[in-house]
Amino acid sequence: MTETKQPLDGQIAWVTGGGSGIGLAGAIDLAKAGCHVVISGREAAKLDAAIAEAEAKGAPRGRITAMALDVGDRPAVDAVAAAIEAQHGGVDILVNSAGVNFPKRFWSETDGDTFAKVININLNGATFCTLAVLKGMQARRRGTVINIASFAGWHQSYLTGPAYVASKAGLTAMTHNFNIEQCVHGLRATAVCPGEVATPILKKRPVEPSAEDKALMLQEEDMGRTIRFIAEMPPHVCINELVIAPVHNRIYIGGSELQRR
Template identity: 65%
Template sequence: MSGALSGQVAWITGGGSGIGLAGAIELARAGAQVVISGRDAAKLQAAVVQATLQGAPDGTVSAVALDVADRAAVARVADDIQQRLGRVDILVNSAGINVRQRAWEQVTPEAFDQVTTVNLNGAAWCTMAVLPGMRARGQGTVINVSSFAGWHYSALTGPAYTASKAAMRALTADFNIENGRHGLRATALCPGEVATPILKSRPVEPSDAEKARMLQEDDLGRTIGFIATLPPHVCINELVISPVWNRIYVGGEEFGRRG
């Protein structure tokens, strides 16, 4: 297969829908062999079909079920991918969650732990699992899907999500500090509001009209493709992208409470 990423293998967590699936489609179009992971096996299989319908060449996208909150399972899946396909050149940490009851006076310790474990620890565990192979080859790209909420703080997302996404930016920076000398690179991708299924977990789901003015999944797919296809000597340390109509700038605390 020809393309800028021909011969490369990409692993995308949270790949069953939203930003992860859009990224998978773009990377497959660019020639990569792509593995998508997520908790719902049936949803993943539907995503593989959707990827093909949206232009991913036949056989370039496959799926394996994984809950990134399960550290042992992360290690098993990473090992399986690398055994089957020989390598992981591109890791996209897109798995992420939030809870409806998210404000300080609402969130429980259990929910706080769940959000930070998936969003932050899961990304770290996946990165640890592919890092030795990347270092051995002297090349690799990690894209951590952080959030505008981890770059510009607001009342919208709650302390667990905000803290986990801000920490992903720090995780990315530390990766580059330690691994740039080995030929590896990482990007903290910080999108503003994107019309993806995670909006259903908002206290009040935005209207269709509001979603239409947000970033769309394909916008982030193309962004992931852009980052991954840059020459290997180029590192975008952080990329902040938002809709022109940015409600986070204008809504204040009241916007955060109502969705």
């Protein structure tokens, strides 16, 4: 049977939120698939540790490099995108995985500043990064954008609070709009909507899930394989939206720390 996957050898991937969690898992799998991967995050020391972790998990040495960045800072985003283009010739695969949430997330306790921070990173940051690589992708007539949205933006729930839900629902809508406009340029985008994933962001929950509950969640490696699967699709294929959840889906069945206040 003829292999239909798109070879990724030599492609340049930029992964935001690449210092840990889903972003780092995606970076590892893309590097194993042959990409040179640039990971971004706010803390340079964390990025250095992430590269060491990636290589310990099998990413080829030197295949992942880092550029520190706050994706909510638009001029900084443009500067990093320009640096990647200068060094590598442009971005073929953009993974928008930078995301935040806060313990005080519900209407009864959040505030405008907290809401704005979530929207600025989760939605605006992804928009800034996409805009920063768009013209280069259009000129090359190829490009894949993978937006890490959320099950919470697809099946709205109480757990994550209004700002997070709004940011991820907005990111999904932005993904579809990208495809509406950019399909004629040979570009494609996917909104990945994962259920609960056992990543460090769970420590930002009002009540951190137990180790037993985390073991039943999606794992970082599951998301890495998912990101690689999307990127390896043939250029004529667009996965507009991919919903993935653990079999034991607490968003459906609830849990002690999921109860409404």
